[in-house]
Amino acid sequence: LFDTIVLPVLLYGSEVWGYEDSEQLEIFFRTFLKNTMKLNKQTPNCMVYGESGRKPLYIKIRLSMIIFWIKIVTGDEHKLVFHFYKLLRKMHDDNYYTSPWIGKMEEIFNTCDMQNVWLNPLNFN
Template sequence: MDRYKYLGLWFDEHADMKLAVQELSKSASRALGLLISKFYRAGGMTYSVFTKLYESLVQPVLLYCSAIWGQAERREINNVQNRAIKVFLGATKNTSNAGVIGDMGWLSTLSKQRIEVFRFYCRLKSANPDKLLRKIHNWSMRRRDSWDARVVKLGKKYSIENLLESAVRPTYHTVNAIKLKVQQKDESDWFGQIWNDRGIVYGNKLRTYRKFKKDRKPEHYAKQYMPRSKT
């Protein structure tokens, strides 16, 4: 057998997490399908209710064990969240992802994944030195391509090396500071997307949108409840 399931996560013989991500996205898509059916049956939901249900029913499945596989961007994971946003906003499949993300104001899945990665690293860093988990962490830090070493390298992109290295229990203060840094970079990257005109003959198709969109907060129309029959 070249693959097996352990604690709800699929592994293959090469320890490649691609299979695990694919299966998680399928499970999350089914959970999202149930949410969407309830959304249509109810004639729509408010922004806060839909967001709460997504974060309670779909996101935990979608980001399950993302502390392990969440360092890199995963297209399958992005697609699930983008679908949820487009359904809520009534946008078509071909609508720009950057545009609907900007109007919805949700954090990107990549940033959510990396927050979980950093959170788990802080737990390892602040663990009791006598515990086996901490000893493995210390040993792994000396390996150039280990998970731990790659997290430290990733932390440099967010300028949070000091936060990662100074993590002590309780870690929620450190994690909150890291969250803020990740959110700031996420918004900066989003602005980079909508203002990127390189290699595009007639410019970014969001060239009109970006003239009016000055932040990535939820738009008023998204938070203003209106029955779907009137949209």
């Protein structure tokens, strides 16, 4: 029930706002899990995730950001979102301006050791 009703509301638009700190959402999610499983508030978070078979929400958020990024870079070149992405990316690469979203995407790819995908987005198909 949580996955079908609450989670979509919590993560709505996360592909766009996902660069923001999601700690408040994580706290809410862990509190829900602890209450559902009747665990003590002091139970370590790793135990809560392990026993529930769940992952932290930031993983879903980053996945939605990556899927959104793929749709942008492989999408129709005539769409406005494609042109805005290209403009933001050029400004980022030229160190003129870094959009928080673009910066987070680069961080995600670098963390996953996928710099080649970030540097050559059209060559990963």
